[in-house]
Amino acid sequence: MSGARNRVASRARLAGRRAAPRKLAGYAGALLAVAMCGAMPSSAETAALRISKAWIPATGQTGGDVPLLMTITNDGPADSLLRVACPFANFSERHVIDRGEGAPAMRSIRMIPIAAETTTELKADGYHVMLLQIRQKLAVGDKLTCSVTFQKAGPMETEVEVRNPSQ
Numbered sequence: 001m002s003g004a005r006n007r008v009a010s011r012a013r014l015a016g017r018r019a020a021p022r023k024l025a026g027y028a029g030a031l032l033a034v035a036m037c038g039a040m041p042s043s044a045e046t047a048a049l050r051i052s053k054a055w056i057p058a059t060g061q062t063g064g065d066v067p068l069l070m071t072i073t074n075d076g077p078a079d080s081l082l083r084v085a086c087p088f089a090n091f092s093e094r095h096v097i098d099r100g101e102g103a104p105a106m107r108s109i110r111m112i113p114i115a116a117e118t119t120t121e122l123k124a125d126g127y128h129v130m131l132l133q134i135r136q137k138l139a140v141g142d143k144l145t146c147s148v149t150f151q152k153a154g155p156m157e158t159e160v161e162v163r164n165p166s167q
Contacts, residue, residue, distance in 0.1 A: 048076025049114070049150060051158040056131065057165040058140045066138070068092070068129040068146070068160065072120045079152045081112040081129075086146040086160070088138070089131035096127050106130075111151065138162045 054070035068084060084092040098107045104125070112127045114120050122128045138144075142162040149155045 049074050049079060049153045049156065051148060051156060054146070054158050054160045055163045056138060056144075056160055058142075058162050059134060059138050062134055062136060064134055065130050065132045066134060067095075067124050068122070068131050069124065070122050070148075070158070070160075072114055072122070074114050074116060074118055074120070076116065077152070078116040079114045079150045081114060081148065082151050083149045084129045084131070084146055085149075086131055086144065088134060088136050088144055090133035090135065091131075093130045093132065094127070095130050097125050114150070140164050 050073045052071045052073065054068065056066045056068050059066055066089075068086070072081070081094065083094075086092065093108050094110070094112050095106050096109050096112075097104050112120075112122070112129075120127070140162055144160045144162070146158055146160050147155050148158055
């Protein structure tokens, strides 16, 4: 009789092992679906933000840093610029010019605020993005692509033009 009980118990354990991966896969799928619903920007949020006039100054050397300047038009709710990734730069930082006591100084910040229903211009003497450790020479007229990520609208690809700094 004990042999029969062992076989029944063994079958029950085996059946439980087979069911567990299916249950976990179902739970994982449900969690992923819930997470994606909350994390993915709606098409309205993405359409509310437009990037234009994105440019960087030309440089004849590698390894240096250049500011990325652009205009962001927001026709929707407030948002924030979180990060920029460009394949020709190792890093990027968001900066603001601090005009406290003494000479103006560039200060790194966590994010650049984009007010609701306004146009924000990223410029050298205000909010801007610094691209650090440039990997290639940047010649006037080159057109490159960067990914700009916003808190609500998510990532957006934008074309960046290389210009003469005096333009």
